[in-house]
Amino acid sequence: MKTEIITIGDEILIGQIVDTNSAWMAEQLNLIGIEVYQITSVHDDHEHILRALRDAESRADVVLITGGLGPTRDDITKNSLCAYFGSRLIFHQPTFDTLSSRFQKAGIPVNRLNRDQALVPGICKVIPNEKGTAPGMWFEKNGTIFVSMPGVPFEMTHMMEKEILPRLKATGKTRHILHLTLLTQGVPESILAERLQEWEDRLPASAKLAYLPSPTALRLRISISGNDSAEMESSLEKARESLLPLISDCFFGFDNDTMAGTIGKLLTETGATLAVAESCTGGNIAHLITLTPGSSAWFRGSVTAYANEIKTGLLNVSGETLENFGAVSAQTATEMVQGAKKAMKSDYALATTGIAGPDGGTPEKPVGTIWIAVAGPTKFICEKFVLSGDRLRFIQRASQTALHLLRKLIVQETSDHG
Amino acid sequence: MKTEIITIGDEILIGQIVDTNSAWMAEQLNLIGIEVYQITSVHDDHEHILRALRDAESRADVVLITGGLGPTRDDITKNSLCAYFGSRLIFHQPTFDTLSSRFQKAGIPVNRLNRDQALVPGICKVIPNEKGTAPGMWFEKNGTIFVSMPGVPFEMTHMMEKEILPRLKATGKTRHILHLTLLTQGVPESILAERLQEWEDRLPASAKLAYLPSPTALRLRISISGNDSAEMESSLEKARESLLPLISDCFFGFDNDTMAGTIGKLLTETGATLAVAESCTGGNIAHLITLTPGSSAWFRGSVTAYANEIKTGLLNVSGETLENFGAVSAQTATEMVQGAKKAMKSDYALATTGIAGPDGGTPEKPVGTIWIAVAGPTKFICEKFVLSGDRLRFIQRASQTALHLLRKLIVQETSDHG
Numbered sequence: 001m002k003t004e005i006i007t008i009g010d011e012i013l014i015g016q017i018v019d020t021n022s023a024w025m026a027e028q029l030n031l032i033g034i035e036v037y038q039i040t041s042v043h044d045d046h047e048h049i050l051r052a053l054r055d056a057e058s059r060a061d062v063v064l065i066t067g068g069l070g071p072t073r074d075d076i077t078k079n080s081l082c083a084y085f086g087s088r089l090i091f092h093q094p095t096f097d098t099l100s101s102r103f104q105k106a107g108i109p110v111n112r113l114n115r116d117q118a119l120v121p122g123i124c125k126v127i128p129n130e131k132g133t134a135p136g137m138w139f140e141k142n143g144t145i146f147v148s149m150p151g152v153p154f155e156m157t158h159m160m161e162k163e164i165l166p167r168l169k170a171t172g173k174t175r176h177i178l179h180l181t182l183l184t185q186g187v188p189e190s191i192l193a194e195r196l197q198e199w200e201d202r203l204p205a206s207a208k209l210a211y212l213p214s215p216t217a218l219r220l221r222i223s224i225s226g227n228d229s230a231e232m233e234s235s236l237e238k239a240r241e242s243l244l245p246l247i248s249d250c251f252f253g254f255d256n257d258t259m260a261g262t263i264g265k266l267l268t269e270t271g272a273t274l275a276v277a278e279s280c281t282g283g284n285i286a287h288l289i290t291l292t293p294g295s296s297a298w299f300r301g302s303v304t305a306y307a308n309e310i311k312t313g314l315l316n317v318s319g320e321t322l323e324n325f326g327a328v329s330a331q332t333a334t335e336m337v338q339g340a341k342k343a344m345k346s347d348y349a350l351a352t353t354g355i356a357g358p359d360g361g362t363p364e365k366p367v368g369t370i371w372i373a374v375a376g377p378t379k380f381i382c383e384k385f386v387l388s389g390d391r392l393r394f395i396q397r398a399s400q401t402a403l404h405l406l407r408k409l410i411v412q413e414t415s416d417h418g
Numbered sequence: 419m420k421t422e423i424i425t426i427g428d429e430i431l432i433g434q435i436v437d438t439n440s441a442w443m444a445e446q447l448n449l450i451g452i453e454v455y456q457i458t459s460v461h462d463d464h465e466h467i468l469r470a471l472r473d474a475e476s477r478a479d480v481v482l483i484t485g486g487l488g489p490t491r492d493d494i495t496k497n498s499l500c501a502y503f504g505s506r507l508i509f510h511q512p513t514f515d516t517l518s519s520r521f522q523k524a525g526i527p528v529n530r531l532n533r534d535q536a537l538v539p540g541i542c543k544v545i546p547n548e549k550g551t552a553p554g555m556w557f558e559k560n561g562t563i564f565v566s567m568p569g570v571p572f573e574m575t576h577m578m579e580k581e582i583l584p585r586l587k588a589t590g591k592t593r594h595i596l597h598l599t600l601l602t603q604g605v606p607e608s609i610l611a612e613r614l615q616e617w618e619d620r621l622p623a624s625a626k627l628a629y630l631p632s633p634t635a636l637r638l639r640i641s642i643s644g645n646d647s648a649e650m651e652s653s654l655e656k657a658r659e660s661l662l663p664l665i666s667d668c669f670f671g672f673d674n675d676t677m678a679g680t681i682g683k684l685l686t687e688t689g690a691t692l693a694v695a696e697s698c699t700g701g702n703i704a705h706l707i708t709l710t711p712g713s714s715a716w717f718r719g720s721v722t723a724y725a726n727e728i729k730t731g732l733l734n735v736s737g738e739t740l741e742n743f744g745a746v747s748a749q750t751a752t753e754m755v756q757g758a759k760k761a762m763k764s765d766y767a768l769a770t771t772g773i774a775g776p777d778g779g780t781p782e783k784p785v786g787t788i789w790i791a792v793a794g795p796t797k798f799i800c801e802k803f804v805l806s807g808d809r810l811r812f813i814q815r816a817s818q819t820a821l822h823l824l825r826k827l828i829v830q831e832t833s834d835h836g
Contacts, residue, residue: 012440012441012444012457013444013453013454013455013456013457014444014445014448014454015440015441015442015443015444015445015446015447015448015454016441016445016628016630017441018436018437018438018441019436019437019440019441019457020436022430022433022437022459023430023433023434023435023436023437024433025433026430026431026432026433027432027433027434028433029433030432030433035431036431036432036433037431037461037466038431038458038459038460038461038466038470039430039431039437039457039458039459040456040457040458040459041440041456041457041458042456043455043456048455048456055473179432181434188526189488189489189490190489190490190529190531190532190535190551191526191529193489193490193491193531194529194530194531200491209492210428210429210492211488211490211492212429212434212435213488213570214435215572221429221434223432273725276722278701278704281708282704282705282707282708282709282713283696283701283702283703283704283705283707283708283720283722284701284705284708285701286696286700286701286704286705286722287700287701287702287704287705287813289700289701290699290700290701290702290722290724290774290813291700291809291810291813293775293776293777293809294777295700295724296724296725296778299724299725300724300725300727300728301721301722301723301724301725301728301732302701302721302722302724303719303720303721303722303732304694304701304704304708304719304720304721304722305719306708306713306714306717306718306719306720307691307714307717307718307719307762309718309762309763310718310719310762313761313762313763314719314721314732314761314762343731343732344725344727344728344731344732345727345731356708357711358711359711359712360714366523386523386524386525387524388520388523388524389549389572390549390572391709391711392572392709393549393572395705395708395709
């Protein structure tokens with residue numbers, strides 16, 4: 001069942017709003033095995049809307065339309081739909097009754113503009129809008145389904161969940177697709193792709209692998225299509241089991257997991273706590289950790305030691321170390337991690353010290369150089385990285401790299417004790 | 419100059435990522451008077467890409483394409499471009515040299531897939547990618563310009579700013595528009611809109627005001643269109659001068675200024691320093707500060723005191739205060755800010771303590787409650803706020819609110835002494 005999405009509204013095409021509706025709809029449709037073939041954003045313009053409808057109809061079985069249903073004069077979708085389906089607007093009493101009783105409750109008088117919202121093309125099936133004033137509209141033409149919905153996200157999502165997705169499922173024409181996303185960190189896409197090529201070649205035709213890079217992870221998505229649920233589940237399980245050993249050095253979670261969340265789970269299992277000492281990452285590691293709900297159970301706190309006096313004063317780094325080896329050195333990172341662990345009485349600690357740029361680099365220690373130290377109850381790692389990117393990207397990469405090193409250390413500590 | 423945007427990538431059509439690129443591009447294009455007629459998202463599929471290119475060419479003067487340029491086999495944009503323009507891939511040595519020297523610096527070996535990234539259609543003008551490995555490509559065909567860019571947002575935005583927008587301007591076919599953006603914090607959009615209505619009514623026809631909300635600021639953008647540069651500059655200056663007094667309670671900067679950057683400038687002027695103590699904002703304030711290049715000159719450091727023992731141990735908050743008033747209280751915020759100022763020997767300090775949620779709220783102190791304290795050489799403010807939004811939004815809003823309170827305090831201190 002091939003679907004297209006058409007979003008109508010000048011505000012998208014002048015970049016005033018980001019079209020989050022389409023991604024949400026596409027995700028929901030994919031979850032019930034409906035493929036979204038194309039997303040098209042068009043202006044509040046009669047000819048433009050008609051052309052988009054014609055083009056979509058020529059390719060798709062279902063056309064989902066959002067936007068342009070408001071009460072103001074720039075919203076013209078309903079008139080365009082009338083023209084497209086050779087219908088005309090009629091007054092829909094149930095829609096008006098619902099609308100006026102809702103307005104009455106809120107003590108708002110109903111004006112002509114509101115009354116016009118109860119006008120719908122005579123040919124459509126009206127879909128109630130429980131969260132707003134503009135109803136949804138369902139059309140069928142030569143076997144193609146068209147649905148027009150309001151563009152306000154919470155009105156649209158409610159209508160999709162309550163009315164549209166169940167009706168689409170009821171057609172019996174939805175396909176079944178399974179997805180699993182594996183999150184990796186620390187191995188570049190090109191190297192991973194080379195490593196996984198053979199594995200990918202052996203995948204059955206029903207399975208597909210996609211590489212999805214993001215600032216916080218390189219995500220590998222396996223998709224399985226088919227008709228037999230049990231067979232698909234088993235294909236996905238086989239793919240997962242054969243892929244995991246190939247990415248053990250960089251894998252850290254599934255789907256919506258985060259590195260900090262994964263670390264939180266590992267620490268919670270053993271009742272252990274964490275402290276952080278940051279220099280070049282400037283608080284971002286603490287920020288990523290504390291974005292995780294419930295992190296107060298295992299995260300003690302952090303010190304952002306930007307000035308050297310903070311490194312000596314709060315983290316007990318010795319002035320001699322700073323003088324002899326510099327702030328960006330294995331020695332300083334080591335003393336920072338030890339100082340953080342002691343000052344904040346934690347089981348694990350993590351420390352970063354590096355040069356985020358744009359200034360401060362030297363030939364020996366160029367911008368992007370970072371020393372990361374992690375310490376657990378018995379183990380310790382201190383490693384140097386040279387990361388690229390501007391200041392923001394450096395901070396993001398450095399933070400993820402540091403958290404990943406910590407995750408590895410926790411896994412080592414735990415497996416030794418397990 | 420009519421433009422269309424084509425975004426290529428299955429990840430958009432399965433809803434795995436929200437297409438933020440298009441909105442950003444549309445906004446930038448509109449700023450230089452280029453209209454975006456349509457945005458189309460298509461699959462990593464050869465025929466689909468070719469059809470989208472044909473359709474866009476039939477309507478537009480400029481076609482901007484993002485995505486599908488990665489090193490892996492699901493990325494096929496370059497081959498489709500070759501087919502579309504009747505060209506074939508050639509090896510582009512300068513691209514390869516840049517790529518390999520960057521990999522060399524990072525200590526990563528260059529493999530075949532990386533080498534393939536230096537292959538480009540022979541017919542194109544290569545646009546360097548300073549932030550990544552896949553170069554941009556510029557084509558011209560029957561008077562239509564096509565530009566293919568990577569889909570990674572920070573690579574695309576950099577390439578657009580540095581190369582594509584200037585080249586489009588150089589065609590001489592863009593309209594002349596002047597913009598000035600004023601950044602505000604702390605006054606809701608509806609209240610500001612009401613306050614500015616009269617001012618807006620008096621604007622000349624060539625001037626326009628837009629409200630652009632974002633998580634870090636409510637931006638007010640003044641746009642002036644016309645043909646006479648001097649006249650436009652003078653209109654903009656008049657609008658700026660008459661607007662500023664109306665927003666003095668919430669204005670903090672222009673265009674790409676950030677709150678932390680503004681604070682940095684104020685502190686640098688007087689040679690003063692800053693320390694931060696965070697509880698509920700969890701390191702995000704330190705992160706926002708240290709995103710600012712050069713912040714090490716005025717930012718001493720911060721303590722993220724998540725556990726109460728860190729508040730007592732590193733910030734010298736008394737156990738009695740925590741017991742009698744709770745961690746989320748004016749008293750704790752006050753002792754935190756005093757402790758931070760003393761422990762980190764700074765002229766100014768900022769402290770936050772609150773409930774980010776989703777758990778931890780009580781009827782007296784619901785989720786979203788935050789106490790913010792700021793202290794300078796002679797002045798001190800401690801204020802309570804109740805902010806809405808999920809955990810991430812709360813942290814973002816709380817951080818901005820806290821920085822804004824600090825900015826006000828610095829301005830007060832400085833004007834008293836000036």
